[in-house]
Amino acid sequence: MAADLYGDLVRTGLGRKVVSSLHLPNPVRLRRYAPQAPLIEGPVVVAGHGAAPLASPITSMLTSSAIDVLGEVPADGRVGAVVADLSAAEHPQDLESLRAVVSPALKGLATCGRVIVVGRPPQAASTAAQSAARQALEGITRSIGKELRRGATANLVLVAEGADANVDATIRFLLSGRSAFVSGQVVTVGDGQPSQPADWARPLAGRVAVVTGAARGIGASIAEVLARDGATVVAVDLPAAGDALASVANAVGGTALQVDVTAADAGRRIVDHATTRHGRLDIVVHNAGITRDKLLVNTDAARWHSVLDVNLMSILRMNEVILGDGGLRDGGHLVLVASVAGIAGNRGQTSYAASKAGVVGLTRALGSDPRLRDRGITVNAVAPGFIETEMTARIPLGTREAGRRLSSLQQGGLPVDVAETIAWLSQDVNAGVTGNVVRVCGQSLLGA
Amino acid sequence: MASTPRRAAILGGNRIPFARQNGAYAQASNQDMLTATLDGLAARFGLAGEHVDEVVAGAVLKHSRDFNLTREAVLGSALVPTTAAYDLQQACGTGLEATILVANKIALRQLDAGIAGGVDSSSDAPIALDEGFRQTLLAANRAKTPAARARALARFRPRQLLPSIPQNLEPRTGLSMGDHMAITTARWAITREAQDELAAASHHNLAAAYDRGFLDDLVTPYLGLTRDANLRPGTSLDKLAMLKPVFGRGEGATMTAGNSTPLTDGASAVLLASEDWAAAHGLAPLAFFVDGQDAAVDYVSGDEGLLMAPVYAVPRLLARQGLTLQDFDYYEIHEAFASTVLVTLKAWEDTEFCATRLGLDAPLGSIDRARLNVNGSSLAAGHPFAATGGRIVASLAKMLHERGPGSRGLISICAAGGQGVVAILEGA
Known part of the structure; x- marks a missing residue:
């Protein structure tokens, strides 16, 4: 690196x-997650507009985690995070409540502090004014993200009517160091049947997770983080990467499965391995991906096909088995890895952007698939921005520096930042979050 | 007290791709290669932090510092440090002999799970001091006075500085293994064409096995090598026919570098366990170990060929198991040389040989050649002596598993010193 x-x-x-x-x-050096560390160094200001229906469950969750919760900014001005519940906003004039809660908190906001805005999905608004107010939250939150400095982040959580009980996991994630490189994002929380982990330090205990492309880089980090959170990890990569894969599998106490994800029987071999060796399959992370960068004018069919086949079509094929009978269990989690390149596009990355934009489309479709919703299976994607890996280390210096600095957090993320986001999306307590594409990009200006 | 023998299951294996001498593994020691192989096995079967009772492995070409080679490899691997380990060596029979030992201990309930393996480096070979120089140094070390020490050292001669490099020679005959085999090849009139045909098939079969992913869960890449370096998928009878004979003399010389195995570096390991242990770890047995047999021939003062011992071992094994040579779905006959395999098959078909040498009423007969070394063997993969047994056991176990329960496979491996080890596996 x-x-x-x-x-x-x-x-x-x-x-x-x-x-x-x-x-x-x-x-600044970002605050990153450690299992025994508090979610956030308080105090956390929780306030909102009107009845602020989500303020009270969030307050009790924080209080039970021994975090100091205040109704307003304290006299010394020092605040770890501010949570503004605008879910009761009916009209753009109600947005003044948000300004009144958040504005005084910004000056004394801690390094790597957090601003979390909570609202309702605009699509479900009953009046035009309500929809306008709800949509405004996105613009406000993204702007706050760009205003914040010193590693602080701002994110918006849209909670569907009736899903208030499902917001826990998302608030925890956004307050904690797990979301170090996530800013300017909108997470939608819907219905589902979340189950609380017995131990928040090991939320994936007893779970079996498959990670493709696990031999190095982001994939290896995903394997490590899922294992740290308690999961038994099946590390999958190409046979030719088997030695690095074996090191990863042994380091996390999991098993290595050498299989090319583009092989016709890859899905079957993955499911068989997980279920016969480990007795179940709870989490699948489709991380395997390649780049074959070339300007479109110079891209031949073979190059084009290899990128789309590995990054997108292999997922479609494997999902037939993974989401079929005897595959991923009901209530399980599928996490895909998209890319900011798939949202913003990148010169010389047409095939890559095609595959990653395709992953976004696939995630949205599976996230709203009624059969999967009935089975309680969540499908989400993360879209990494500039992450410090062997791959980005090969980018020419100027472009690399631009990639690092052109973001609200003014630095590249680490593989662990992507992995932490995936681990959050793999929790059963997160059952209400599906069909989301969460960028892990430090609020990169690209494609924003 | 539970004392009834039980079945030992073969759960799978791992090996690193085999490299040609002074190739990709030129700088790797036996310990390096065996450690990497155990790590790959641990990763494939989730053994990191798990207890495995014993690891038994060995090397043929071994440094004196490697007196505890297998245990040192275990300590450097992902296996728990409380895993017992020891070395075993029977030349090219090492890997299979280790498998038989572990299987027998499991059958006798002395072990629940064990690993059998082997490793050899022909590149990182031990180099010894000249024997005269060594005696001089030992004498000097024994001397009690400076004067006596000086007298002892005075016996040193400069030519003693030439090191003694291990050679592939039989100590009692001074002939290389190839020279020995050339005698047997000529005696049995094995043609050059038949040998080249067998060699080409070995390469084509192994290449096809790689291409269809058969080795995906048998091999873990090492030091940049992802397939056996010796493998020549594009070889043909025409290409093989162009090679000059390297063993034997004159007109009748038929053995070339193409139909003999090259010196190779590599390692392999096989995981065996009781059925209970396998079930408790979510591992499905690929095959069961049925029986094994050793034999040796008098190639020094008698008139039997150096590599003929398996020919003698197999009928004893078949008789004990009440089987005929035709009762097998697969035959794995180690290709030390193409002619070794062909002589073995011819001897079993020979009425007079079977009667006079093997004491059989009727010859063992011929086998269906389509069942022989179907995924290639040593001519293609290479032959790091002690690693060959593990390669064959793991591969055959997987083939039998694919074939189905009750399928049967026969392994035959010849070894230096006129020895041979054979074994039977049954599909699970």
């Missing part, structure tokens, strides 16, 4: 002076 020299420089005394006098980007 190429060293983030600039990121290191700004953390030195001289570097800080230069950066602040020239108004250069000033990235």
Whole structure:
């Protein structure tokens, strides 16, 4: 991985002076998750508009996690996070409540603090004014994300009517270090039957998870994080990557399965391995992916096909078995890996962008598939932005620096940031979140 | 006290791709290769942090520092440090002999799960001091006074600086294994064409096995190698026919580099367990170990060929099991040389040989050649001596599993010193 020299420089005394006098980007070391650490260093201000129906469940969740909850910004101004419940907003004039809650909290917001706005989905609004107010929350939240500095993030949670009880896992995720590189995102929480983990430090205990493309990079990190959260991991990668794959599997105490995801029987072999070896299949992370970057003008059919086959069509084929009888259990979780390139497009990455945009479309379709909804299976995607991996280390320096800095968090993310988001989407307590595409991009300006 | 023998199951195996001498693994030691192989096995079967009772493996070409090779490899691997391990060595029979030992211990309830394996590096070979120089140094070490030490060291001669490099020679005859085989090949009149045909089939069969993914769960890449370096998918009878004979002399010389196995580096391991252990770990047996048999021939003072021992071992095994040579779905006859396999088959078909040498009323007869080494053997994969047994056991077990319960496979491996090891597996 190429060293983030600039990121290191700004953390030195001289570097800080230069950066602040020239108004250069000033990235901080992000707060990342540790199982025993508190969700967030408080206090957390929870307030909202009108009856603020979600404020009370969120307050009791935080209180039970021993976090100091306040109704307004304290006298010293220091705040770990602010949660603004605008779910009762009926009219754009109600947005003043959001300003009144959040604005005073920003000045004293802690390093890597959090702003969480809670609302209702605009699509379900009963009046035009209500829809306008609800949609406004997205613009507000994204703008706050861009205003925040020092590793703080802002995200919007849209809770469907009747799904208030399902919001726990998402609020926990967004407050915690798990969401270090997630900002400016909208997470929609719907109905579902969440079950609380016995131990929040091991929310995936007893679960069996398959991770494709697990031999290195983001895939290896996903395997590590799922295992840390308690899952037994089946690490899948190409036979030719078997030695690196074996190291990953042994490090996480899982098993290695050497199979090319494009093989006709890949889905069957994956399901058979998980169910015969480990007795069940709870989580599948379709992470395997390749790039064969070329300008479209120079792309031949073989290159085009290989990217689409590995990144998208293999998922369709494997899902026939994974989502079929005897595959993923009811209430299980499918997580796909899209990319900001699939949202924003990238010069020289037409085939890659095609495959990753396809993953977004696939995620939305499966997320609203009534048969999967009936079975309680959630399907979500993460869309990584600039992540520090061997792949991005090969990008030329100028482009790489631009990729790192052109985001609200002014730095590249780490593979673990993608992995933490996937681990959250793999929790049973998260049953209300499906069909979502969550960017892990530090609120990159690309495709925003 | 439970003392009834039980069946030992073969759950699977792992090997690294075999490399040609001084190729990809030139810098890898036996311990490096065996450790990597155990790690691959642990990953495939989820053994990291699991208890496995014993690991039994060995190497033929071995450094004196590797006196505890297998245990050291275990300590460097993902297996728990409380896994017992020891070395076993029977030349090219090492891997299969280790399998028989582990299977027998499981059958006798002395073990629940064990790993049998083998490794050999022909590249990282031990080099010994000249024997005279070694005696000089030992004498100097024994000397009690400086004067005596000086006298002892004075016996040193510069030519003793030439190291002694291990050679593929039989100590009692001074002939190489190939030279020995050439004698037997000529005696049995095995043609060059038949040998080349067998060699080509070995390459084509192994290449096809790789292509259809058969080795996906048998091999773990190592040091950049993803397939056996010796494999020549594009070889043909024409290409093989162009090679000059390297063993035997004159007109009758038929053995070439193409129909003999090259010196190779590699390692393999097989996981065996009781059915209970397998079930408790969610592992389905691929095959069961049925029986094994050793034999040796007098190739020094008698007139039997060096690599003929398996020919003698098989009828004893068949008689004990009440089986005929035709009762098998697959035959795995180690291709030390193409002619080794062909002589073995011819001897079993020979009425007089079977009567006079094997003491049989009737010859064992011929086999269906379509069942022989169907996924290739040592001519294509290469033959790191002690690693060949594990390669064959794991591969045959998988073939039998695909074939179905009750299917049967015969393994035959010849070894230096006029020895042979054979075994029967049954599909689970």
